[in-house]
Amino acid sequence: MTILATDELSRSFPRVTALDRLTISVGPGVTGLVGANGAGKSTLIKILLGLLEPSGGNAQVLGMDVRTRGAEIRRVVGYMPEHDCLPPDLSATEFTVHMARMSGLPRTAARERAADVLRHVGLYEERYRVMGGYSTGMKQRVKLAQALVHDPQAVFLDEPTNGLDPQGRDEMLALIRRIGAEFGISVLVTSHLLGELERICDHVVVIDGGRLLRSSAIAEFTQATETVTVEVEEGQEALASRLAERGESVTADGRTLLVRVRAPETYDALRDAVADLDLCLIRLEQGRRRIEDVFKEPADV
Amino acid sequence: MSESLPAPPSSAPASAPAGVIHDIGYRHYDGPRLSRGHATLALTVHSLRGVFGLGRTVRAKIIPFALFGIMMLPAVVSIAMMAMLKERGMAYSQYTVIMQAIPAIFLASQSPYTVAPDLRFRVLPLYLSRPVTIRDYVSAKLAAMTAALFLLLAVPLTVLFVGELVVDMPGPAQTSEYLASLAGAAGHAVLLAALGVAIASFTPRRGLGVAAVIAFYLLSSGVSGALVGMMESVGDDAAAAWAWLISPFFVVDAAIHVGVFGLDPAADSYPGGFGVAAAILIMLGLIALSVTALILRYRKAASR
Incomplete structure (x- = not known):
């Protein structure tokens, strides 16, 4: 089963070419997308979510074309952006419930899912406090929770370990590993650090300047x-x-x-x-x- | 992964398994997934609650509810006048125009809340990574602000009307005036919400949004008032009638109360004949312009 596939996918902006005839195929499990800043990782994720129109080529997520079935893709995919995205005057619970409802869950189901998923990412009593006072580690957990709350078939995590201290980084990586292995949700996780993906990924795709450098199973990398x-x-x-x-x-x-x-x-x-x-x-x-x-x-x- | 956390011994004896929390692992969701319409409605209700400060801090509730209270005062006074003096206070159709500073402050202080935080704290990408589209998002925000303003304008009118029925004034009840004023309140709510949200959406900073909306109100009513005064002083009443239409409050009054329902104008006079059509066109044009500006604004915000 293919989670996502691109074929000669290109995207150029007025001044730069973000993706240059990129052809990759990603299966279930945890897949790392590695590249330096500006390599085209975030552009690729936006195209996969159907938010950015490709300039050329094709891309499919869970067998659905990104150009024509973007809304259906967004219904069954979760997205954790790289940047801050949390309103400081809401509690993690209120925010996660709201985001679940935005994905189409009924009110009661949204509450249950939010409670479940916040527990899984490791937020307990603090989830009733407003998020303005959260540490970076807690914020990253809420960002992950809102990407999982509607039980997606795949999640795209953009630099989830950004700004975390070594311990927070380890916990986040362990959590991502659990999402892929135990929750049965396929994960596409980006990073500019190869070393951290080595520990959690089944497969690694390396891009640079919008082009594919290498795509291999992790075992081939680190035998x-x-x-x-x-x-x-x-x-x-x-x-x-x-x-x-x-x-x-x-x-x-x-x-x-x-x-x-x-x-x-x-x-x-x-x-x-x-x-x-x-x-x-x-x-x-x-x-x-x-x-x-x-x-x-x-x-x- | 079946780790279990025993509860504190004080709350449950060892023999009671009910006191043990079992980690049953990750559970998948296989319940219903509702349509985009439901999500849009949920966003509308969420924003509407936010406008009145519900689900926010106590401080966020002060301004909207204080303004709501002030808006109710003329209705209460009018009911008291009807009960004791058997005399009508404020006319239904003139209520909003006379009290216009209050809805204007409400619009300026609350409409930035509907849009600015999502831009400033970059929540927008989270909405757009879900099935809702830019159009859904914009319509939810507009609907929330419109509903909030309609409540602000229509509740005092309704209280006044109920008061009139209870007091049992001599002569027939002014039911048609009341209904016409509700239509006017709806017109005011739609136009003001569209203008306010559109202006506020151009800055991610709430303070700036508040200032921009209030500046727009002061400018339009100031220019309108100054022109009216100037034209009247030179004796050009026709031009003065047109000058009223520069203010968003009077343009709705001219279009709906006077134009559609034929009630008395809140201003001295509006241009007749072609002027009615012009007032309706100005009102609809401003709404269309604001909505277009909003959609374009969010297209740009989304592509970043």
Whole structure:
């Protein structure tokens, strides 16, 4: 099943070309849309919502054409904008109920859904207070709640981690992961940080200057690279030579050792070597290539 | 994900499962999804409540309800006059025009509330990412302000009419005058709401919106009054009659009360014959112009 698909989609403004013959296809689950500021992410979302007319090409959301069936798309899709969008003199509950009714939910259903969804995003007693006094983290949660309140089939989240501190960022990312995995709502989430999408996405699309750079499943980006990183307190040389004796290939990398994994037995050899030498093990982790590394390589790798 | 939060022991004994909140996970919604019309109506009611400060802070209720109270005073006084002196106070059709400062202040203070916060706090994209269109949004806001003004103008008239029936004045009840004045109130509400919301929509700042609407009222009635005075002093009564039509309050009076129902004018005189058609055309033209300006304004706001 395809959640959204674009075909040679273009959009030019009087002075810039925001999208340039972009062809992508996105399936269910969490999809990251990555690009620098001005890469065309927000333009793409506006076109997908049927709010902006494409200059050329086609786009479909849940099988509906954005040019002709915009209203139907907006009925079953949620949108969380990048910017602030909350009136400060309403409480989160009042606001979310109102937004549910704007999506066509009857009054009672709107109240129930708003209460449910605010609980899911992690707003409890504070939801009865006016939003003017909310922290950025709470505001982001209400913005997410209003995008989910009508139980959409897909949500478009524009830079949901913007302005959050590291802990708030982690919580928001965990929440987005839950929306995709547990709630069964497909997510298109934009960010200019590859690293944070790595943790929550099934699929990543990278655009730059309105053009597709790469579109791949996350597993392809971050497959294990057959190395394991070891850090010990002291006795690094002893460990390296012991492992070399056992036939493992070891390279020193600053304070850490990179050990090539030939077979599962490599892990046993490593464990035994550390135990025999009575070393103090600080860190042992699977070497993963990060998404950033992938994009430093040519796209056809 | 079936984590459960036990309630405080004081409120529920351990044996009572009713005191335990179960997280039953995410539930999908499969109930009805109503049409755009319902959403537009919900937005209208939401905005109308907001105009009177309902669902907002106490401070937001002071101005609309104080103005409402002042608007009721002549009706109360008139009822008292009818009861004690058997004498009529204010005429139905002249009520709005005589009290025009009050609806004008109401319009200036409340119409920015209907549009400015959505622009300033950028709530508009959230509306537009839902099935409602720009047209629906604009009509909901106009309908809310129109309904608010109609309530402000029609409730005192209705109270006055009920008072007249209860007091049982000698002679027949002025039912047709009352109904004509309700039509006038509707005309005033539509024209004023269209002008006020259109002017207010051009700035995201409420204070500026209030100032702009009040400036428009003062300018139009000031220019109208000055021209009338000038023309009367040089003895040109025909030109003075036309000058009244510059004020939005008198133009509705000339079009509906005098033109359609043939009641006495609230001003000295309006242009006759062709002048009636002109008054109706000016009124409709101003409404059309305001609505067009609003739609264009929001097309531009939406494309950003």
